[in-house]
Amino acid sequence: MERYIMMDLIAWMESTFGAHIEWKQVVLIGMTPMFLIAFAIEWQVMRKRGAGQQFYWKDILTNLNLGGSYQLFELAAHVIFVGAAVFWFWHHRFFTIAINGWTLLPIFLGVEFCYYWFHRCSHRVRWFWTAHVVHHSGEHMNMTTAMRQSLLYPITGWWLFFMPLVLLGVHPAVVFILYACDLVYQFFIHTESVGKLHPVLEYWFDTPSNHRAHHGRNDCYIDKNYGGVLIIFDRMFGTYVEEQEAVDYGIKRQVHSHNLLTLNFHEFIAMWRDVAQPGSLWQRLKHLWAPPEYERASTHQSSVQSQ
Known part of the structure; x- marks a missing residue:
């Protein structure tokens, strides 16, 4: 019988630790020493170039603390409810897709497609932005910026975007291991130490240059370049922009x-404060799914009059 390393590992881990393993965090926590080594190399490279202005140690410690608290909270959330929810979808799957050399690449493309829409919604739907804003609130770019993550992700429901793959019959462990690989790749593109790459690579992949543009608050860069490993879905759906002018981060x-509490919850609290403003139920609830910049005319006018 043909056997595959990934499924053998999954079977062994589940028989040892139980079915509800948070595979994404298993991979990310396992990669953390490599992340820290890569950051140390990046810092040395930039320091020797005389370009260490993106390394503010208070910001770096904040990024590391945000990353550590995010990892621990995601593990807890998975044990409490996310794992059970994910396996509900798995038990109601339409098919069972084998994992082998023929299916692994199409599944990864499916994961990348789901990630694109999760990431796009995280910018254009305020409910999801309340979590993702933490990642973009950093005003300096280095590899620790990738660790700048929110406790709210499991609450706002990042995992729901990947459930179509589970319903189609891809084992949740495979989905989340591949998603973790996507995130591992993204750690290394949060950097200014690498300039533009060959045009072919810039066309197909989310490179450091493409991702720097994504983190810009310049008007030309807002809500662009949502891809994880690939940039092709941005080109397909009209959300691609090339890095040209200097990026203003934040x-x-x-x-x-x-x-950490302010960074994790400031936008979540602001959203509910807007919901609580007087108005019809529809107007109030619209703050949950409207873009982050949405303002009700009456609320905006009253706030202006009160100034």
Whole structure:
């Protein structure tokens, strides 16, 4: 009988630790020493170039603390409810897709496609932006910026975007291991140490240049370049932009804080504050799914009059 390394590993881990393993965090935590080594190399390279202005140690420590708390909270959330929810979808799958050399690449493309829409919604739907804003609130770019993540992700429901693959019959462990590989790749493109690559690579892949543009709050860069490993879906759906002018990192309504609670919850609280403003139920609830910049005319007018 033909056997495959990934499925053998999954079977062994599940028989040892139980079925509800948070595979994404297993991979990311396992890769953390490599991440830190890569960051140390990046820092040395940039320091020797005399370009260490993106390395502010208070910001770096904040990024590391955000990353560590995110990993721990995601593990807890998976044990409490996400794992059970994911396996509900698995038990109601339409098919069972074998994992082998023929199916692995199409599945990865499916993961990348799901990630594109998760990432795009995380910018254009305020409910999801309340979590993703943490990642974009950093005003300096280095590899630790990739660790700048939110506790709210499991609450806002990142995992729902990948459930179509599970319903189609891809084992959740395979989906989340491949998604973790996607995130591992993205860690290394959060850097200014690498310039533009060969045009062919820039055309197909999310490179450091393409991802720097994604993090810009310049008007020309807002809500562009959502891809993870690939940039092809941005080209297909009209959200691609080339890095040209100097990138100004951060968010339009910048939060100036190193407090983990403030960084994690400031936008979530602001969203519910907007929902609580007087108006019809439809107007109030629209703040949950409208873009982050959406303002009700009456609310905006009243806030202006009160100034």
